[in-house]
Amino acid sequence: xxxxxxVPTPLRKFTNGADEVAAQGGNVKALVDDLEKTYPGIxxxxxxxxxxxxxxxxxxxxxDDIRFLQNLETALKEGDNISIVPAIAGGH
Amino acid sequence: MSFVIGLQCRECGQEYPQAxxxxxxxxxxxxxxxxxxxxxxxxxxxxxxxxRDRNLWRYRELLPIxxxxxxxxxxxYTPLVRAHRLGDALGVKEFYVKDDSVNHPSFSxxxxxxxxxxxxxxxxxxxTVSCASTGNLAxxxxxxxxxxxxxxxxxxxxxxxxxxxxGSAIYGPKTVAIxxxxxxxxxxxxxxxxxxxxxxxxxxxxxxxSEGAKTHGFEVVEQLGWKLPQHIVVASAGGTILPKLAKGxxxxxxxxxxxxxxxKIYSAQAAGCAPIINALHKGTDLVSPVKPNTIASSIAIxxxxxxxxxIQAVRESGGWGESVTDEEILDGIKLLARTEGxxxxxxxxTEVAVTKKLIEQGRIPRHExxxxxxxxxxxxxxxxxxxxxxxxxxxxxxxxxxxxxxHQLEPNAGVKALAS
Numbered sequence: 418x419x420x421x422x423x424v425p426t427p428l429r430k431f432t433n434g435a436d437e438v439a440a441q442g443g444n445v446k447a448l449v450d451d452l453e454k455t456y457p458g459i460x461x462x463x464x465x466x467x468x469x470x471x472x473x474x475x476x477x478x479x480x481d482d483i484r485f486l487q488n489l490e491t492a493l494k495e496g497d498n499i500s501i502v503p504a505i506a507g508g509h
Numbered sequence: 510m511s512f513v514i515g516l517q518c519r520e521c522g523q524e525y526p527q528a529x530x531x532x533x534x535x536x537x538x539x540x541x542x543x544x545x546x547x548x549x550x551x552x553x554x555x556x557x558x559x560x561r562d563r564n565l566w567r568y569r570e571l572l573p574i575x576x577x578x579x580x581x582x583x584x585x586y587t588p589l590v591r592a593h594r595l596g597d598a599l600g601v602k603e604f605y606v607k608d609d610s611v612n613h614p615s616f617s618x619x620x621x622x623x624x625x626x627x628x629x630x631x632x633x634x635x636x637t638v639s640c641a642s643t644g645n646l647a648x649x650x651x652x653x654x655x656x657x658x659x660x661x662x663x664x665x666x667x668x669x670x671x672x673x674x675x676g677s678a679i680y681g682p683k684t685v686a687i688x689x690x691x692x693x694x695x696x697x698x699x700x701x702x703x704x705x706x707x708x709x710x711x712x713x714x715x716x717x718x719s720e721g722a723k724t725h726g727f728e729v730v731e732q733l734g735w736k737l738p739q740h741i742v743v744a745s746a747g748g749t750i751l752p753k754l755a756k757g758x759x760x761x762x763x764x765x766x767x768x769x770x771x772x773k774i775y776s777a778q779a780a781g782c783a784p785i786i787n788a789l790h791k792g793t794d795l796v797s798p799v800k801p802n803t804i805a806s807s808i809a810i811x812x813x814x815x816x817x818x819x820i821q822a823v824r825e826s827g828g829w830g831e832s833v834t835d836e837e838i839l840d841g842i843k844l845l846a847r848t849e850g851x852x853x854x855x856x857x858x859t860e861v862a863v864t865k866k867l868i869e870q871g872r873i874p875r876h877e878x879x880x881x882x883x884x885x886x887x888x889x890x891x892x893x894x895x896x897x898x899x900x901x902x903x904x905x906x907x908x909x910x911x912x913x914x915x916h917q918l919e920p921n922a923g924v925k926a927l928a929s
Contacts (some may be wrong), residue, residue, distance in 0.1 A: 426703045427534040436704065462537070472817065473520070473537035477696060480689075482812065484798055502699045503532040504814045 420448065420493050423500040428463075431456040440499075445476060446489040448499065463501060473504045511575040512552075514543040516716055519818075527573075529633050529708065531715040539815075540716045542573040550764040555735055558766075565621050565724040571760055572625055572724070573717045579631045580653050581624020583613045585724050589732035589880070594848035595861075596879075599868050603878040605738070606845070607729050609885070610853050614656070615676070616886035617807075618725055618750065619649040625721035626710035627653045635708035636660055641698035642711075643691050643746075643807050644673030645885055650710055651680035662707065664694050669806060672889035690801060692812045711747075722750045723757030729880055730758070730767050737761075737772040739877040740828070742864045744856045744884060745776040745785050746808035748815025754882075755822040775873070776823050776830035777863035779803035779855070783832035785816045790830075794820050804835045804893045805855035807885055829872050833862040839897045841865070842887060852887035860884075 419439050424432050432438050442448030453460035465471050476483045477500040483491045516525040520538030531540055549570045561567040565585025566578045588608045596604030609618040630638050637660040640650045647663035654661035661682035666689060677684050687694045702709040710718045730737055737758055743751050755774055761767040778786045781803030788796045796816035801809035823830055841861030846852050860881045867873045904910040
């Protein structure tokens with residue numbers, strides 16, 4: 418099962434510059450582990466030492482913030498679109 | 510001359526040279542401008558500032574540009590209104606309204622942050638400027654881009670008030686309405702900024718942009734005779750202005766322009782979108798996102814990037830925060846209009862209503878100086894109040910018709926004045 422992951426600029430040094438990569442995983446946690454296998458070092462940037470998604474990282478599944486879903490346990494299915502986006506932005 | 514040293518991550522301390530960069534590559538934390546405060550202290554003085562033009566660049570040593578300002582030469586230095594009648598209505602002694610609803614050129618506090626961002630974008634050599642916005646920011650970016658001769662794209666959620674859509678379109682940007690709320694717009698813009706290499710004022714230029722918000726606080730202090738107010742109330746949306754007010758006050762103390770007499774800072778949110786107040790009241794600094802549902806569209810940000818820093822700054826100052834219902838917000842707008850003759854948007858009504866609540870709760874003492882920061886203009890959001898104001902009385906053009914109406918309206922008034 419494969420999903421597409423949008424990679425933000427600060428993480429592209431891990432993906433050889435690719436802004437989108439394919440990865441596997443039944444849920445977001447498994448997806449992050451799979452990314453780590455292919456792109457060693459990337460997990461540390463997404464998750465803190467306790468394994469939770471970092472304060473300033475937002476992860477979206479098909480446009481929905483995983484904090485509105487089941488966080489790292491959010492289930493994934495074939496063809497889902499995942500975005501990893503720095504949280505620091507915005508004004509109004 | 511510039512006193513900027515570079516950028517530094519607020520979380521992990523990693524340093525970076527000046528660049529259009531907004532997040533730390535290590536931990537995704539926000540980047541802050543570092544200044545040479547010793548150098549600024551030697552160079553700046555109250556007299557020097559007083560001798561300068563009345564715009565936000567009068568505090569230029571504390572702003573992150575290298576050369577001469579290129580935008581916002583007429584922005585900032587808005588009135589600090591001594592609000593006797595609103596103070597009386599709220600039962601407090603010393604009350605002020607910092608009125609950014611009349612900021613130049615687009616009538617909101619955003620003209621401050623955009624002035625700095627556009628100046629910086631030009632220093633970096635960008636040709637296209639852009640933003641994700643709930644309206645006010647788009648208005649400001651479009652106006653400043655027109656004046657600077659830059660290409661401009663603005664991204665807004667669909668379903669915004671007409672005044673805010675037309676208030677951008679008139680300046681000739683490409684306006685893109687995204688099906689979704691502000692948080693959807695913001696997420697998309699982060700991705701577009703990466704791909705297209707544009708200056709997104711509130712994304713990749715955010716460290717520079719957000720510094721402009723300090724000038725709101727600088728002006729309050731200067732206008733109070735270089736004294737900090739004892740209490741200041743400001744609305745929180747994405748979480749830019751409140752932490753920057755706190756930072757600005759600290760800087761004024763650090764460079765010797767003001768004394769550290771303490772200023773408690775209070776955050777105001779609409780009950781229909783109060784992720785920051787929820788966290789503050791729960792005693793946590795973990796801001797859980799919410800789906801916004803309020804008439805206060807300009808502060809309807811359910812996933813505030815700077816929420817954590819708002820809570821930190823509020824707590825550190827000894828302040829607090831409250832949220833109010835849409836009904837209270839409308840009452841707040843009317844109260845400000847009918848006591849001070851200032852027409853603000855729902856974000857401002859939120860501040861008035863929250864201030865009232867905090868005073869009634871005893872959180873803000875009645876005998877100390879209080880400033881509320883009015884950040885936006887009511888003429889842009891007429892829809893929000895249209896149903897809650899009186900409709901005009903329609904009559905025929907005869908004196909008799911008016912006499913009848915007047916008698917209905919003022920049954921106890923004599924008609925003597927009419928005869929004289």
